[in-house]
Structure formats: C-alpha cells, structure tokens
Amino acid sequence: MDKHDTTKVRNLGIVAHNGAGKTSLVEAILFNTGMTDKLGKVDLGTSSMDFEEEEIKRKSTLSASLNHCLWHDYNLNIVDTPGVSNFLHDTRRCLRILGGAVVIVSAISGTKAQTKRIWEWCDTFEVPRIAFVNKMDKERADFLKAVDDMEKSLGARAVVVTQPIGAEENFKGIIDLVRMKARFYTFDETGKFDEVDVPEEYMKEALRLREQLIEAVAEADDELMEKYLEGETFSQEDVLRGLREGTLTGVFTPVFCGSATENIGVRQLLDYVVACLPSPIDKGIQVGFKPGTDQPVERRPSPDDPFSAMVFKTINDPYAGKLTLMRLYSGTLTADTVVLNPNKDEKERISHLFMMEGKKQTPIEVAAAGAIIAVPKLKVTATGDTLCDLKDPVMFEPLVPLKPVISFALEARTKGDEDKVYTGLQRLMEEDPTLTVTRDDETKEMVLSGMGQIHLEVAVERLKRKYGADVILKEPKVPYRETIRASAQVQGKYKKQSGGRGQYGDVWIEVKPLPRGSGYEFVDKVVGGVVPRNYIPAVDKGIIEAMKTGPLTKSQVVDVQVTLYDGSHHSVDSSEMAFKVAGSMAFKKAMEQCKPVLLEPIMAMEITVPDDCMGDVIGDLNSRRGKVVGVEPQASSQIIKAEVPMAEVLRYAPELRSMTSDRGMFTMEFIKYEEVPSHQTAKILEEYKQES
C-alpha cells in the first residue's frame, strides 16, 4: 500500500448525543478492521476508547479519542467524540479538522438537542455527513421514525441507502438498496452474514426506497439527471457517484442502519464511508496567514507543499508526558525535525511520530498531508496552535473557544498545595481551552470557569488523579459594587502634631452620583492655591483607595463624581501623605451621607429549550428575578433571551439540565450592573455580616 496516497485517506468523526452508540460503533469498526480481536463493550468497561477513570465511572465518553485503522486499502482516522453537553466543545474542535462525520441516530430516541448542535457545527465547518440509524435490535426500534426525526429536527434531507430487515428482536439484517442485495446475519457478534437476493416480502418497500434514492442521486449530478429524464437505468457506479456527489455538496444525507453492539451493518457502513465521505484532497486548499500579517497563505493537501498542521487535541499524562494530536494540512513530517509554532513564535522539536489506536501508540517514520498523528513531548504547543515549516511559515486561524457558562471558586484542600494546583490547572488548560482560571481581583478568589458543572467536576477529578492536587469547588462570590443615590459636601481634615514635624491636610469635597457605567470622575475646582497644586493628585489617590472598599460590603464604589473645591494647608506640616489621608477620610465620610446602595452584576442569557419546556424555564427565570427580553422560535425549540442577576444563576447549568432532561443549552455573559432591590439588599447584608 502506498502510504502517501492521500485520496485513500478518510478522516471522520462519529458524532451524536450521549448514549446513541458512538463508542460502541467505533469498537465495532476496530473489530471489523482487525485492530482488536474482541468486540469491546462500553457496558463492561472494556472499551479501548473510554479508558479514563472518569469515563469508566460515568460510562460515557468525556474526551475525543483517535483511532487509526485500515479498511481494504484505505487509511481511516476515526474520532470517537463526546455527546454530553458539558463536553461538546471537544467534539467541535475535532470537527474543525475532520473531513467527514457519521451522525448516529438512535432507532429508539432519534436525535437530541446535542446532535442538532453538532449538526450545525458540521454546517459551519463544511463537514459532509452520512447517518447511521443504530440500535435496530433493541425493543421499540423504529427505523422510519428515526429517519423522519432526522428530517424534522435537523432539517436534513435523508436518503435511505440500507434498509433494515425486521426490527427489535426480529431484526435480521439489512438490504443494500444500491446493489439490491440482502444480508442476513448470524447474530454472534462476528459480523458474519449470508448475502442473498432481496426476499419477496421486502421487495415492495425496497423498491419504494430505491426509487427515492435514485431520484436523489439524479438531483445531485447533472449528467445523472439527464439519464434519469431519458428513462435510462442507473448502473451501480452511477448511483455511487451520485451518492458521493450529494454527500459532498450536502444536498442530502445518506442513511444506513444496523446495530453497533451486535455488529450488524458495520462493514457496509465502512464501504460507504470510503465511497461517500471526502478525502483530504476533496477538502481542498487550506487558507491561513503569514504569521504576524493578514497576508493570506494557501496550503495544498499535497506532500510536496511546505509542512503545515493544526493541533486539535493535547493529552497530558503524568507518566507518559504530553501527547499532541494534529492534522497535517500539507507537506510531510518525519521524526527528528524542527518545526515552528507561529502562535507562540517558538521552535519545537518533533522527536517521534505516532499513529493513535485508542490509548495505544504505534510509531511511524513519516506522515504526509491529510494524516492525523500524535507527537510526544512538545514544549510550548497547546490545543489550537499551528505547526509549520520553519522556512515557509503559515498560521491557521485558531478556533474561538465557546464562552464558559459556569464558574466556581477554587481552593486547595491543603494549605501550601497552591503551587501544585496551579501547575496542574495549567496542564488541564493546555488540553482544553474552554477551561479557564482567573484570579478575581475584587474577591481575591481563584475562579475556574467551564462549560457546565460536570465539566468542572471532571476537571477537579483529573487534577487530583493526574497531578495529585486536591481542591474544593465553591460557589464564587458575586462581585457586588456600591454606589450612591444622593450628593453631599464634606470636609476631610487630617491633623497630627506630636512633637517634631506634624501632618496637615484639609480638603472639602462634593460627592455626586453619576449615571450607571460611568465609573469615577475627579474634578479639580480649587482656586487660589488653598490646596497646593502638587498635593491635588494625592487627594485623588486617597479617594481612589477609599473607593475600593465601600461602606456596605467592602465592595468597589462606582459611578461617582468627586469635586475638590476647597481646603487648607500648612507650610511645614503638609505633605502628599497627609493630603492622601485627608482625601480618603473625606470620601468615607461623604459615603455615609450619600445613601449608599448595592449594585449587582446582570447577565445576558440566551437559553435554547425544546418547546415543551418553555413554560417551566420562563417560570423559573421569573423566580430568579430574571427579565425575559425576547423569545425566538426555532425548529421545535425556542431561544429565550433574558437578563438575570448573576447571584441567581451561579448554578444554572445543572438546574437547566434537570429542567429539560439535558435538552437545554445556554450562554451567558456579563452586561451591566444594576441596583439590588431593597429587600434583597437586606438579605445580602445579613449574609455578609455572618461571613465577616
């Protein structure tokens, strides 16, 4: 086999909502391609993909895994992806670099909100897809209903290519509508079958579905359309060509069926993966930029172009070290070369190249455009970075990470472990750009943000298992602010005479409220040098310092104007220091007279929920003091736009999850500060008193 035949590479993701059977299907693919000698089972914890402790415990894929295998003379790089909403960001990163996708539709539950989200990303990244209706062996399996659901909720034009023979416990095999042959399986997980002519009893339905298939492929290709209109019959090659054309252009989505755990229909699916999904050549030219400029640079999917690749995943293992997974867009890469990371503007040495098979790594000598490989022990490279030829650099636009939806304060369980926690977190963030750690200057807390509560919990478990760093997650403190409702004119006088040189500073200031969002304004109206010029900045500084701790909850004071209009000084005792203290004293005194009030952060939220949950979700928002500002209907779901106080949505992610049975999604971002209603203020002040 020629390793460099890029036309014979297929890079594909197996995608769908959680539990549809993605991992089981990949297991079946690995078994059928001879990569494993036993069919791995998710339920028994013997899957070669879900091998992390956190995954086995939850019986669910939390992190994409890459598997290389061969099907006839085709190189397949298959990525098993997460389908739980908290981990979809990993799926999105993979789709960015993949050629095609197999979307699994459950014969029992059809598609779910997560599948829809993934489907839309496939549109964005122009990833052609085929569908596999899985679990045909399970009770309540209904093939046509699943196909119908796919059309209704995803807006797909589904074209059936394999039709099930029977369903549930009577599921016996599949009929291939291109070849018009039936495969009856032995049901012993070996994937063995007898191929026979389509039985009489299934002929009518098979012909009906084949007619739809023929119409669809005719529409995908002008030449075929002509043939179709002339009434000519299509050869097998014609149908396959039309299927490929229609899939690549997205005119329709071919649908296959079977059972992953029973190993039915999997080989057929692989034949069509090869036939319908694109090779890296079909994906065409990749456009990037010359680093540091906006000058476009093109890279052809050819081994002869300069080397370029994009990192879509980083795996840190405390024992094996760091593994960087990348998709080569152009050129060739051999072990022992030095390449450039334009994002970090640093060189990296590539010591070895690996082909990934679940957690196993097989060393290879060389990789070429189109390949997906792993390299160990890179120093600075993180997920999303480009790697390229030293002499001919290019940088591909990194994916903008999804916005975090939940934040928790983080604390080392044992004092003194902070360093360990910090380095561990750095490693986790290298792997996963949607995980962010910030230090809140106001509340002095370390804050961990991510895509949902489970995302953060898993991060904490990984932190402990991989880096021995034990942390506690706490609800973050709300960064309240304080402001005033009235004006006041006050004096601040600082005078100290205790032998030797004394201290003297004296100011009169007027403090006034400003509109929301104005911050702080200092106005100098001193006349006649009563406060000498050189001390005025010190007064300003003293006020700024006093503003950091308001009188109510020691929060930052905002939206005030302070005018310095009078004062006095002493020729010997006055100093910058004395005027700073005077300014600070004056401001604190003024605050007491200016009717201080609390401000709270308000978040703008967009919540996507299925129609049947609308009422519950809006009712719940009202009980959280939220204002619904708009509702946008979508196909079978609604986007609710609302403004809600941050204090009320600190744990919104798990609560929306339970309200909608994990079918809801949301984003939120800070938009403004608003005054806390007075009854609420009393509660907050009470809590604040108890804490301090």
Ligand code: GDP
């Ligand atoms: P994923 O979350 O999409 O990766 O789904 P899994 O592969 O982990 O499968 C979820 C559950 O469905 C497991 O209990 C599997 O054993 C079961 N399952 C997957 N495929 C099939 C199938 O074709 N038939 C039946 N009966 N069960 C299946």
Ligand code: MG
């Ligand atoms: Mg899985």
